[in-house]
Amino acid sequence: LSVTVVGDRPVRLDDATLLATGGPGGLRLGAGPASWSLYRNGWNSWSNARAFTFDEADGDPWLFAIADTTLDPETPRRREPGRFRSELVTALADREGSGGLVLGFVGGARCLSVVDVAAEVPGGALPHDDPGPGRLVELSATCRFDGTTVDPGATTTTEDLLVADGPDPVGLLEGWAAALGAAQSARVPARPPHGWCSWYYHYAKVTEADVRRALAAADGVAADVPLGYVMVDDGHQQAIGDWLATNHKFPSGMAALAADIRATGRDAGIWIAPFLVDPDSDVARAHPDWLLRDEAGEPVTALWNQIWNLRKRQQVLDCTRPDVVAHLEEVARTLARDWGYRVLKLDFCFAAALPGVRHDPGRTRAQALRAGLDAVRRGAGDDAVLIGCGLPLGPAVGVVDAMRIGTDVAPAWGGKVTRWAFSDQGGISTRIAMRNTLTRAFLHGHLWSNDPDCVMVRTDRTRLTEAEVRFLVAAVGLTDGMVVSSDRLDKVPPERLDLLRLCHELSGGRCRVVDLFAGPEPETVVSVKAD
Ligand code: 9PG
Structure with missing residues (x-):
């Protein structure tokens, strides 16, 4: 695969003219917006990613208007046809097959990034209409790196942003993923992890007996179906945030259960939401100063979760605090090294990157999230398998081994x-x-193993x-x-x-x-x- 950066010209980020058809200059691509599709990527694991045609509007899930877990709260909402915002990467393809163009971020800590794209016909006409012979259609993009809109007229380099065109749009996306993976030292397992997870049958009601039954059943089918790990998902903890306090449904305790799982030759796995805290958890009561707060000094609400308690707002740890980092490290060390859970599913991680007033105001939202993830990695150790979930994609490259790349399945x-x-x-x-x-299949093997x-x-x-x-x-x-x-x-x-x-x-x-x-x-x- 060869990726060519469009010319040598720097890309102007206020209104980079990335593409033109039917006129001189730029890249000629098919018949214009009527035959174009734009790939829109979402913020985190659960966010929608798909191609849109230019007569579609980039609709948001209005049901989640109060606490959307899939859209970066600082990303502009777009409702006009032909106008889109995409996080981390976007691509344009001509459906008639003449080629495409990719624009993707490869910068490290600035990878919480958004591109705001519009196709315009200077002087009128809707972009999805036929612009007419000789009319120029411009695709313009405004880029934000981790909360900062790049100043009008500023230029950037390919260190931060990769812009490439070519005949194979999916190949361009793969090339961008390879470039980001290489720049950020992605962790790519030799073989994707495989196993069994308690969630989609037992949900939060899971008991120790359920897990032990699954372990026996895994032995029964082992000749047909390899199951490398057995994971206890949500339902073992006493409270969101108190990850080392196990509830009454696991009478043997989590360390004993892990030992029994490992005795069968499998890895033990456990689910946590490391950055979330329930307001009634021990950790929130003991350390109110650890919570991320808004301008008014109120704890930031990450979400309401029907599964836990729809009336209770879930709050967030400020990962720029040294005491929070030490706590996260200790939790991960206990789970992975003392209890023996080598596979950790890290859920609801977007919470650490929510806007708020942080202990260290010098760090961006992406850097705060990254500090939390790094603490978990340090505690769990280099050989632990970290699976990201509900996690913004960019800042996680180089920390997680695997990443959920879509919303939850359901029966x-x-x-x-x-x-x-x-x-x-x-x-x-x-x-x-x-x-x-x-x-999102093209991310696999470049940034992590897709989950x-x-x-x-x-x-x-x-x-x-x-x-x-x-x-x-x-x-x-x-x-x-x-x-x-x-x-x-x-x-x-x-x-x-x-x-x-x-x-x-x-x-x-x-x-x-x-x-x-x-x-x-x-x-x-x-x-x-x-x-
Ligand atoms: C455990 C589950 C499973 C699942 C995860 C995640 O917005 N929400 O209220 C919301 C609830 C649950 C959820 C995602 C979003 O699912 O993806 O695999 O681990 O948590 O609670």
């Missing part, structure tokens, strides 16, 4: 109601999760049809990321276990997403090609 495809309520952008749905699995979320092949407690299960198995397998089961394996019928085995067999990097610019439906959004 349902996601119906019309969810599509309406969430403006087709987010929400918990296997359909939306699998769309991101395909549209497409769990595969459910069960026939109990599910409304997924046979065809939907097969789509899930194919999307996860063909894109070569992590393969994680979340069923009661002792209840899965043999023909469905065959599908789980097939998913493992398909994975291995022999396929490539060759087109992700076709349209919004996951069924049509990509073409995948085997070698």
Whole structure:
């Protein structure tokens, strides 16, 4: 793959004229906006990523207007057709196949970044209309690096920003991911982690007995289905924030459970939301000064979570405080080294990057998040496997080994109601999760191992049809990321276990997403090609 930076000319960031058709200068690409698709990437693991046509509006999930967990609160909202904002990277492709262009950030701590893109026909006409012969269509981009809008007229270099064009738009995206991964010393496991996770069957009700039953079932299917780790997801802790206090559902204690998991030759995994605190947790009561606060001195609210308590706002640790960093390190050290949980799922990490008044005002939001992540890595040790979730993508490169790249799957495809309520952008749905699995496949192996979320092949407690299960198995397998089961394996019928085995067999990097610019439906959004 060769990536060419557009000319040698510096890119002016106030209104960089990146592209022109039908006129002199710039890059000629197809017939103009009528045949263009723009790839819009989202802020964190759960955020929607897909290509839009220029007659679409960049709709936001209005249902989450109060506390949106998927959109950077400082990213401008865009509702006009033909005007988009994309986080970290964007790409433009001509659907008729003449090529495309990529614009992506590769700068380190400034990787909490947004590009605001618009196509304009100088002197009038809507951008998605045919501009007419000889009319110039300009694509302009305004860039923000980690909260700072680059001054009008400023120039940047390819150290911060990569701009490239060429005949293969997906190849350009891969080239950008490779450049960012190299610049930020990405951690890419030799083989994507695989295992079993308690969440999508037991949810927060998970008990020690459930995990022990899963462990026995994993031994039962081991010849067919490799499960490298067994993970206790959300439900072991006494309170959000008190990660070392286990609740009554795990009577043997978490260290004993990890030892028993490891005795079977598997790694033990555990879920935490390291930067979140419940206002009634021991940590929040003992250290009110650790909380991230707003200008008025009130603790910042990260979200309300229906699963925990919809009436309670979840608060955030200020990761620029040395005592918070020491605490995070200690929590991770205890879980990974003392208790033996080598695999840590770090959830709701966006919270550490929310706007607020920090102890160290000299650090940006991305740097604060990175300080928290680095503390967890130091505590857990270099050989721990860190899986990012709800985590802004850029600042995590080089710390996490794996990264969730879509919203949660669910034992349902996601119906019309969810599509309406969430403006087709987010929400918990296997359909939306699998769309991101395909549209963010190019990150895999460059920035980390992609985690497409769990595969459910069960026939109990599910409304997924046979065809939907097969789509899930194919999307996860063909894109070569992590393969994680979340069923009661002792209840899965043999023909469905065959599908789980097939998913493992398909994975291995022999396929490539060759087109992700076709349209919004996951069924049509990509073409995948085997070698
Ligand atoms: C555990 C779960 C699982 C899952 C994660 C994450 O906005 N929300 O209220 C919200 C709730 C749950 C959620 C994402 C967002 O899911 O992705 O795999 O670990 O937490 O609680």
